[in-house]
Amino acid sequence: MSLKAFEERLSERQTKTRSLLCVGLDPDWELMPDSLKRDSVEDGLVRFCNAIVEATADQACAFKLNFAFFERHGSVGWRALERIVDFIPKGAVTVADAKRGDIGNTARAYAAAVFDNLRFDACTVSPYMGVDSVAPFLRYPDRAVFVLTRTSNPSADDFQNDRDERGRPLFLRVGERCVDWMNQYPGTVGLVVGATRPESIELLRHTCPTLPFLVPGVGKQGGNIDHVLQASGTRPGLVLVNSSRSVLYASRGDDFAQAARTEATRLKAILSPT
Amino acid sequence: MSLKAFEERLSERQTKTRSLLCVGLDPDWELMPDSLKRDSVEDGLVRFCNAIVEATADQACAFKLNFAFFERHGSVGWRALERIVDFIPKGAVTVADAKRGDIGNTARAYAAAVFDNLRFDACTVSPYMGVDSVAPFLRYPDRAVFVLTRTSNPSADDFQNDRDERGRPLFLRVGERCVDWMNQYPGTVGLVVGATRPESIELLRHTCPTLPFLVPGVGKQGGNIDHVLQASGTRPGLVLVNSSRSVLYASRGDDFAQAARTEATRLKAILSPT
Numbered sequence: 370m371s372l373k374a375f376e377e378r379l380s381e382r383q384t385k386t387r388s389l390l391c392v393g394l395d396p397d398w399e400l401m402p403d404s405l406k407r408d409s410v411e412d413g414l415v416r417f418c419n420a421i422v423e424a425t426a427d428q429a430c431a432f433k434l435n436f437a438f439f440e441r442h443g444s445v446g447w448r449a450l451e452r453i454v455d456f457i458p459k460g461a462v463t464v465a466d467a468k469r470g471d472i473g474n475t476a477r478a479y480a481a482a483v484f485d486n487l488r489f490d491a492c493t494v495s496p497y498m499g500v501d502s503v504a505p506f507l508r509y510p511d512r513a514v515f516v517l518t519r520t521s522n523p524s525a526d527d528f529q530n531d532r533d534e535r536g537r538p539l540f541l542r543v544g545e546r547c548v549d550w551m552n553q554y555p556g557t558v559g560l561v562v563g564a565t566r567p568e569s570i571e572l573l574r575h576t577c578p579t580l581p582f583l584v585p586g587v588g589k590q591g592g593n594i595d596h597v598l599q600a601s602g603t604r605p606g607l608v609l610v611n612s613s614r615s616v617l618y619a620s621r622g623d624d625f626a627q628a629a630r631t632e633a634t635r636l637k638a639i640l641s642p643t
Numbered sequence: 644m645s646l647k648a649f650e651e652r653l654s655e656r657q658t659k660t661r662s663l664l665c666v667g668l669d670p671d672w673e674l675m676p677d678s679l680k681r682d683s684v685e686d687g688l689v690r691f692c693n694a695i696v697e698a699t700a701d702q703a704c705a706f707k708l709n710f711a712f713f714e715r716h717g718s719v720g721w722r723a724l725e726r727i728v729d730f731i732p733k734g735a736v737t738v739a740d741a742k743r744g745d746i747g748n749t750a751r752a753y754a755a756a757v758f759d760n761l762r763f764d765a766c767t768v769s770p771y772m773g774v775d776s777v778a779p780f781l782r783y784p785d786r787a788v789f790v791l792t793r794t795s796n797p798s799a800d801d802f803q804n805d806r807d808e809r810g811r812p813l814f815l816r817v818g819e820r821c822v823d824w825m826n827q828y829p830g831t832v833g834l835v836v837g838a839t840r841p842e843s844i845e846l847l848r849h850t851c852p853t854l855p856f857l858v859p860g861v862g863k864q865g866g867n868i869d870h871v872l873q874a875s876g877t878r879p880g881l882v883l884v885n886s887s888r889s890v891l892y893a894s895r896g897d898d899f900a901q902a903a904r905t906e907a908t909r910l911k912a913i914l915s916p917t
Contacts, residue, residue, distance in 0.1 A: 395749070397748075397752075435745075435749060437743075437745060437750070437752035437756065438749075438752050440721075440752070440753065440756040441752040441753075441755050441756050441760070442756075442760070443721060443725055443756070443760050443761070444718045444719075444721035444722040444724075444725055445718075447714075447717060448718040451717055451718055468743065468744055468745055468769070469711075469742065470742055470744075470769055470791075471709075471711060471742050472794065472795065472796040472864075473796065474671075475669070475709060475711045475712075476711070478709075478711035478712050478714070478715040479711045479714065479715075481715050482711065482714040482715050482716075482717070486715070486716070486717050487717070495742070495744055495769045495771050496771065496801075496802060497769050497771045497791055497794075497802065497803070498791065498794045498796055498798065498799060498801075498803075499796070499799055499800065499801030499802060499803075500798045500801055501796045501797060501798040502796070502798070517744075517771055517772065520746065520771075521746065522746040522747065522772055522773070522775045522776070524772065524773030524774045524775040524776070525773055526773065527770075527772075527774055527820060528770060528771065528773060528813065528816065528820075529771070529772075529773075531807050531813070531816065532807060532808055533805050533806060533807065533808075534806055534807075534808060534810075536808075539802065539805070539813070542802065542805065543802070546801060546802075
C-alpha cells in the first residue's frame with residue numbers, strides 16, 4: 370500500500386468538511402467548567418477535550434493538541450493526551466503542537482514519540498538548530514512538520530525580523546530553507562505563520578507557493594481572518610487556520626460543548642476553501 | 644526563607660564535588676543492557692538511570708534529563724522520568740533538557756511542568772520566538788533557563804551564523820539578548836553552547852562574562868575539553884560540561900554502572916573547577 374502524502378490528505382479533508390478550521394485543544398484547567406473538575410485530572414482533561422472534538426468534528430478539518438497543557442500535569446496529562454488522540458475521528462488531520470527541536474539522535478526520538486507512538490499526522494518544530502533537527506521528522510513520507518517561521522506573539526521580532534547582509538529577514542530565510550527541505554525529503558514541510566502578521570504571510574506565500582501554512586493567532590490574539598486568507602490563498606491544502614481559546618472557552622459553563630460548536634460553525638462559515 | 648539563586652547553588656555544588664561534569668541521562672532503549680529489558684519499559688528506564696545516578700553522583704555536579712528519550716515511550720516514559728527526578732540526590736543540580744519554546748500562556752504551562760511539577764533547577768529553551776517564550780521560566784527566582792545559542796550539531800550554521808547588517812552572527816545577538824534578559828528577570832539565564840565550537844564559546848564568554856554555559860558535545864560528538872575550558876573559564880558557576888553517551892554506554896553489559904563510574908571519574912579529573 371502506498372501512503373498518501375500529508376498535503377493530499379489535508380486537501381481531501383478540507384474539501385470534504387468544506388472547512389479550513391483547525392480546532393486547537395489547549396485544555397487550561399483554570400478555564401474548564403467546574404463540573405469536570407470533580408473527576409481525576411486525567412478524566413477531566415479527557416472528558417473536556419473529547420466533548421469538544423465530538424461537538425466540532427464536522428466543522429473542522431483538523432485538531433491541534435498543545436502539549437504544554439498536558440505536560441503541565443505530568444504523566445497523568447500524557448495519559449490524557451494519548452486517550453484524546455485515540456478518540457479523534459480517523460479522517461481528521463491531527464497536529465502535535467510540541468515545537469520540538471534538537472540534534473539528530475534526539476530529534477529521531479521526538480519524531481518516534483509523535484509519529485510512531487501517538488500517530489499524529491503532523492508536528493510543529495523549531496528551526497533554530499537547522500535541518501538536523503527537522504530531517505528525522507521528514508523521513509516519514511505520509512507526515513508533515515510545520516516549521517516555526519513567523520510567530521504571532523509580541524516578541525516575534527526579537528530575532529525573526531533581523532535582516533541579513535542582503536536585507537532579507539530571518540523568517541524569510543527560514544521559509545526559503547523550508548522549500549529546499551521539502552525538495553530533499555519524503556515528508557511534507559509546512560510553515561507556522563501567525564495571523565497577526567498578514568504582510569509576512571504574503572511574503573512567505575510568494576517564497577513558498579505550495580507549502581501548507583498553519584496559522585494560529587485568530588480570535589484571542591487578534592489576527593484578522595480576511596487578511597489571512599487573502600495572503601495565504603484558500604485552495605484546499607494551502608492553509609489551516611487554528612482557533613483554540615475562542616472555541617474551547619466560548620462558554621465556561623456546562624454548555625461549553627454546544628457553545629464550542631456554535632463558535633466553530635461561525636468560524637467554518639468564514640473559513641471555506643475555494 | 645529567601646531562595647538561593649541558581650548560579651550560587653551551581654557554584655557551591657561544583658566546589659563541593661570538585662567537578663564541572665554534568666551527566667546526561669539519554670536512555671536509549673536500543674543501547675541499554677538486555678538484562679534491564681525483561682522488566683516493563685518504565686521499570687527498565689528507571690533501573691538504568693537510577694543506577695547511573697547512584698554510580699556517578701559524587702563525580703558530577705549535575706544531571707541533565709533528555710526528555711525525548713522518555714517521551715519516546717509516551718506516558719510510561721513520563722512516569723519513569725518523574726521517578727528518576729525524585730531519585731536524584733537533593734544537592735545535585737538538575738537540568739530538564741526539553742528545548743521548549745512557545746507563546747506566553749503556553750510557555751507558562753511548560754514552565755509549570757518542569758519547575759512546579761517536576762522541580763527541576765533548570766530547563767533548556769529555544770530563543771526563536773523571543774522573550775515571551777523565555778520570560779515565564781524566568782519568573783522563578785531560584786531557577787535557570789539555558790537558551791539554545793550555539794549548538795553542537797552539523798547544521799547549526801543553517802541560521803545561527805547568519806550575519807546581520809552590522810556583521811554580527813545570530814548566535815551572538817542571542818547572547819546579547821540573554822544578558823538583557825538576565826538583567827530584567829529574577830531567574831538566571833544561561834546559554835547552551837556546543838563543545839564542537841570553541842571559537843564561539845570564546846566570543847560568547849566575551850559578550851556574557853558571568854552567564855553559566857551548558858556545554859554538550861564532548862565525547863561522541865567530538866568536542867575538545869581543553870579548548871572548551873580555556874574558552875569558557877573554569878571558576879565555579881561558569882560552565883557545566885555535559886557528557887551523555889560516553890558515560891551511559893561505557894559498557895553495554897551488566898557492568899554498565901561501574902563502567903559509567905569509571906568514565907565519569909576520568910572526566911571529572913579533567914573537569915575540575917579552579
